[in-house]
Amino acid sequence: MASTLKQMKEGESVVDHSSAVGGGVDDVYGEDRASEDQLITPWTVSVASGYTLLRDPHHNKGLAFTQRERDSHYLRGLLPPAVATQELQEKKLMQNIRSYEVPLHRYVAMMELEERNERLFYKLLIDNVEELLPVVYTPTVGEACQKYGSIFKRPQGLYISLKEKGKILEVLRNWPERNIQVIVVTDGERILGLGDLGCQGMGIPVGKLALYTALGGVRPSACLPITIDVGTNNQKLLDDEFYIGLRQKRATGKEYYDLLEEFMSAVKQNYGEKVLVQFEDFANHNAFELLAKYRTSHLVFNDDIQGTASVVLAGLVASLKLLGGSLADHTFLFLGAGEAGTGIAELIALEISTKTYIPIDEARKKIWLVDSKGLIVSSRKETLQHFKKPWAHEHEPLSTLLDAVKAIKPSVLIGTSGVGQTFTQDVVEAMAAFNERPLIMALSNPTSQAECTAEQAYTWTQGRAIFSSGSPFDPYEYKGNLFIPGQANNAYIFPGLGFGLVISGAIRVHDEMLLAASEALANQVTQEHYDKGMIYPPLTNIRKISAHIAANVAAKAYDLGLATRLPRPADLVKYAESCMYTPNYRSYR
Template sequence: MALTELQERNERLFYKLLIDNVEELLPIVYTPTVGEACQKFGSIFRRPQGLYISLKEKGKVLEVLKNWPERTVQVIVVTDGERILGLGDLGCQGMGIPVGKLALYTALGGVRPSACLPVTIDVGTNNEQLLEDEFYIGLRQKRTRGKEYEDLLQEFMRAVKQNYGEKVLVQFEDFANHNAFELLSKFRTSHLVFNDDIQGTASVVLAGVVAALKLIGGSMSEHRFLFLGAGEAGTGIAELIALEISKKTKVPVEETRKKIWLVDSKGLIVRSRKDSLQHFKQPWAHEHEPVKDLLDAVKAIKPTVLIGSSGVGRTFTKEVIEAVSSFNEKPLILALSNPTSQSECTAEEAYTYSEGRAIFASGSPFDPVEYNGKVFIPGQSNNAYIFPGFGLGLVISGAIRVHDDMLLAASEALAGLVSEENFAQGLIYPPLSNIRKISAQIAANVAAKAYDLGVATRLPRPENLVKYAESCMYSPTYRNYR
């Protein structure tokens, strides 16, 4: 609340504070604290930040957008609040997420604050508790689905393009699975769109896996991956890993998918379940007898990499971690669910049950762990590494579409920035304190790919893209007075 009030009162000082103390303040502006802020959003509401578009404004969305005081908008983060982190349907109170994400776009990626627009689409909520809460700020009705919902989003996307042009980036955030995949495939060919839960998470996790190869050995294609969770994050990460292996080995992606197995709430995803699976899970239904739970799946598949994206806490039990460690000298364990309470296991559990052999990273921050006299520093597989730099790369190149190759370029840039010193501490991500330099590097890589693919419109192409990215970044500087 104190930081929000500072942002209202003195924007430059807010960003100066955030940039200078990024490691300390990131968990407050973003996960895990932003989750609690969304849960209590109605009670702590002071002034509106961002734009609310509700069903009541259907047919007038363009007029509503024109009410926003800033004329040049480069990045929009939009949510409908149906699946906020691992917390579920928070309806209109999900606004904390677009606001927090865009604060990071500015602080970490250098996109001007005035060019950022947080939007919440209010179509109601199915959260009974909120509907009865006197401080709930949204429409007091059940969620609208089907045609009415689709028409409102169609109108919103059309209005965005009409008002801000072809090059405005629309980032979808925390939509429920059924809508997230639908919206991405529907608009990716006509708009500049990016889904952070599917694509951003995938890119940051791929970077961690590529970097971890230095510690666990072997090439990407030699490893076996097992996921717990087959929603947006799980299938998004799996697809990008399959794509990366395919690019490196020149093997079709249909083949490389076979190295990757997913477990959902009903057990291992196998061919015999194919008819009952949602469309986004179907590519992962491989030939195997049915397996009911994660522990049996671990024993059957013998993965070298275990990834949690289930949104359910404490699912990597002692038995699961011990099983993975029994057939891997250095198992790679990624517990990605947010906030901290939903993490599949803690850093301490991962290091203790693997007898200090695991390479571990999580979605939410954990403190260093001492085991057998050695201090382990857990890495954080935080989307904040990718999306601010990724968005900046799209903005500075004037890109008009997002291509999967750009996600791979962002991952490669991030993995390449992990130093020997970081590896020595067991880290597979560079420290967040260098995040603006990291973002400039990622932006340069993404922009270079946009120019190579012919989707960049800002011509001629700058000589040195890293320098150009740095020169475009907003900096809240203060003059030095003697």
């Protein structure tokens, strides 16, 4: 108590953890640090007082400071007399955000809130997830990245450019937080379906990590967004006076990979073996190589290859209740053979192989891919990139998607092309001609790049399609029946997957963990959801869903001997829920 009195005399503020929400694990390890190794004495976490406290987004509560707190922490006169609850603040801010008609204005308002009052930002996002997810994530985050130079106000993560070569460890140590558990990193070369946005791709790591906290429960202070700037080949950006990145063409080859090697080594040196590095929106030619290179030595995960695959597989497993049969009974046709397409295809093949015990090479024969040159077939093998070669099956060459649909007769059509309106009426009607219930997944982001809309899929199949997309579509009524489109959103998977890795102390990501995440998500779809044609549960339940995914992933980490947090908790779902960050205000004393 003496140390507490000393702090109070020196004008510091002390957080009272007796009011903390989140369960017994919080009480042992300190504020929201349930998934950390370091023990922290729970009653001595200190923050600044007075005017500085109001400018600290981690601890500022605005008008929610009580009269007693205002007296204790030198706030009297710095705030208007009214005292508001967090719920009243939330109501006011949601009214303000809804008043903006332009989505980008809503995005800016949310980012400004995060910089002003972190807990209120996450309270809004958690309580209004279906409404605000499209604001802080796809599709609005795509426009935000395109205009990032114009709307940039203050840095929200670390920028590591070629200028920092040889000094990356030093740069990491400039970040104020020491106990980092999750890093999302991009080089900005392939942002969503929008292409090379260079340094302005920072909006993606920032958005992803907001979801790690809101949807997965990882503490905000344990998250670090990073952009690696090696230049851009986007001439429009290079000519833009407001562009915030290096004004040069992209570095490639040895220069590029040397910088990434230094980065990955510095991350492990600074944050240890158990920090999760999520690669995000790297171009195909680098994404596969980086994942293959570092997955055996670091805790790494590529959301475009693995996260997309896991969420799509979950939808496919769930859809079997509507389609009938097992995965092995269906034929899959992809439009798009990049990171997402081949990543999904490989995970489907792995799941079929695991369930039927047939060799994975045999399982792959149920899956066909179409790229920009047509159907991928064995006669093209010599000219194919390495990640496409496993999908080069025996068949005559076909140049169009429509020809491929008619020849292959798939029961599932999956779009990962990044090109909008490529599932034409002819293609969709062909799918409906030989499938009672065709499954159509138009996954490209943002909404403008979707291969077809929900309305088109339902209309062209006379309401028989099971439809899912990457970005959200509104429910659609067809001949008196209301259809609710599924959203194969990576946000279902990566926050829970990452949280499961963190709470188990995993040191590597294994493909079996991705299958475990998919199965956990598919198990959350109920009969009530199926009755509405849904193959994904509503995002309103996402924290509960993430806890189940985290528990399944953690269980697999323990089973594989890759978990370091021992002993294994008896009830992993309850343990995951108890470890989750909660944004409710703390009381100060």
